Amino acid sequence: MEQQPNLDYIKDLSGDDIEFEQKFIAVLREEIPLEKQEYIRCITAENFKDTASIVHKLKHKLNILGLKEDYKLSVIYEEDLKKGDASLNDKFLFILNKIENYIKNL
Template sequence: MEQPNTNYIDELAGDDTIFRNKLINTIKDELPQEINIYKTNITSGNYNATADNVHKLKHKISVLGMEKSYYLAEKFEKNLKDNSTELQKEFEDVLSSIQGFVAAL
């Protein structure tokens, strides 16, 4: 499985450490909340709302340099819109990976 990284954030921020820190802090603040909302919706079987959650999360996945995982999230989002949870485990593995990475930043 690919690993999250800050390459895109570093490229975007350049030498501006204040901006870099703001980006990272925003991700650190938002990610746990978005994951909790995702878990609530997937558990309750509200797949349309879950698809919206996945849509938001896939952008954070992308920002964390996980291109393959972004496409996995895209497919999972489509599956949810079709009332299918296929790829749920794989997506949640990605969430675990980024959650641990972000917590350590």
């Protein structure tokens, strides 16, 4: 079964502070699309070192959004990219599209 993003971690972290939650969500809304664009630019250019760096940043957002299995995949993918292997690109792009669509609808 495919995992779905959620705000459980953010809600736990906020301790019912709605203003904090909204600020956190605003940061995700701003950063995720930009990091996705940068990821696409770097992977298209086959700049695997920089792509790995972007995956590193994004993987923490996956964890924040409750995507434990997707996080595990991103850990593997980051290491693969460091070795010049981009074979998990399609799976990672699917994850990025999923979280981008999710945050757009919050």
